[in-house]
Amino acid sequence: MRIRGVAQAREWGAAHPGAVDAGLALLVQAAVTMPFVVPRPPELEPATWPAYGLTTLTVLPLVWRRRAPMAVLLAVLAASALYQLTMDGPGQPLPYQGLVCVHTIAALAPAWQRAVTAGLLLVAVPVSVWLNTRSARELTFSLFVFGAAYVFGRLTDARQRAHLVESERAAARERARIAREMHDILSHAVSLMIVQAEAGPVAVRKAPERAEAAFDAISATGRDAMDQLRRMLGVLRDDDTGGGRSPQPDLGELPALLDRVRAGGLAVRYEPAAGPAALPAALAATVYRIVQEALTNTVRHSGARSATVRIERAAGRLTVLVRDDGRGPATGAGRPAGHGLAGIKERAAAHGGSARVGPGPDGRGFEVLVALPVQDAVEAGR
Template identity: 35%
Template structure:
């Protein structure tokens, strides 16, 4: 970058900082700013009224008191230019009309551009028509009473000046509206982003709570069953008690490993979190074996299968968790002597899982308690599936899950 370009950039930045400070001062103390500008223009007009006005006046014999009065009438109303620009322009236009009719032709008449700018900046566009009606009489009066050359030489250039000032006000207004729209859009986007973050956090909390319920609830039920069986076996068959203790240790370690994997995804360093695969249908055998060891006899029938069209990993996890939750509930509520059956069937259009037990029909917990049935229904709904639960006519409980395949109609 050349020295000249660097100097231009530095000057531009200095001007921007100066304008920013001026706007900030105006925002903090608008009345003080208005008073300062009004007094400045009043001082300028009074300096002109001290004698300079005669250099351009067609009639230099106008009384000084009238010139001073008209000068103040063209400057002091500027204090209200932002709040009542049309009223200010009306007062100034009257003073300008007297100035033109008397032959003074005060230069302070050009201060009418200030309220014109504010009308274009803050008022509806039709207000500019009223402003034009106020600006024309002084110009026409001066052109008729004190002609200098052709009349349009006095009227047209001044009208063009007013028009350019109005266009400047419209441009500034459009820029302010555009900036305000961008700021509002950024604010709304920030609000939407915060809402999305909160919704994502709530969804993640729900997912983690569901996973923890499935993992901890099932494994604790299995451990409880094993512990009860081991306690009864300790007096009569120490070997069976040792097997129960070993199974408890194995189940506890598996539960702890799954819990660590689940909590690992909450770490800041996602790459370092454990990435063990989620359970699939192939893990059902180990699940059912653990339930059997806990004391609940389970008959497992895979039924018909479609190995060439396996379920997606997510759908397999859903089936696994539903079977796990149903067997966990059977462990908790079915009682002694109960048996369970797990039947899986696959077709070209859907996959079904039916879990039944022969224990007593235990009603679901009241609303707000427990996550089991709610979690199963939420999992099924994610894949457009359905879940049916209820008591059996002959006693016991059933859970029926239906998951349509993703490439088949729901």
């Protein structure tokens, strides 16, 4: 819960940088006000309003620290020098304004501005110490705190760059996931519709009742594809507005998928896993898509008359087998098999599993064999 709150705070800060800078300026103002409200020793002059006003003037530029960090640093240094030369006001335990400027330049500014800042500090810090206490202790401490501010600024820059790279990688993974989902949906639906459409004219001449069933199957397949695409587009819209993902297909929808394939003329035998134990939603969706893509390849490429879908679960492992009696995907003569089989392997690897595709037993037919660790998936889904 705390991690989520921190992430939300960072997102809010990234979306409202002006508000963050104003809040930081107010925080620094509160810090520099402390020496003015704490009573001074009797031998010292009381704090005055002009001194406090000039102190506030050293804080005000921090509101623009992101837009012009070098200009803000120069303004802070000038106002601070004016305060030390003209006012006998309270000192500050830390140079808060300068530290904020140095951290900002180290995190956001280009290399030449960082180099200029280092040169300015090597001059300004010794001069400030000479005007104040002229002690080696203060000089050492001042150089240390400014150096620490610079180092933390560079670390902030490195963390932001790493976060940006990770965000780009996450976006690439999401694009690949969406591409796989759309490929599976469209490839499966269009393949079945083509098979039914090609068989339709023959059925009209020889068996009108089968032609009607073929047209019904085309309509049902098209409606199912539209429903899945509509659901996916809804996911994209929800993700854009922070709504989250809608439910993915699971094993309960697998019999309906097999019925649509059977309506296309392929005899499919289904052997589900024994036992009532349910799978995590992400793993169940993966199994559904693997079976869908394997059968799509069978319908499109193999010329098979029958296929078997078998799901077994034992010893912390889920095995998915799709085997047909056809000739397998046509990859010769410069014709690629497409992205389907590669997508199956990617889906299996995403869950820590493996996939093997190739000829069936004794070189007959074609099979897709996927092994997925069930226990790891269950723990990940909790």
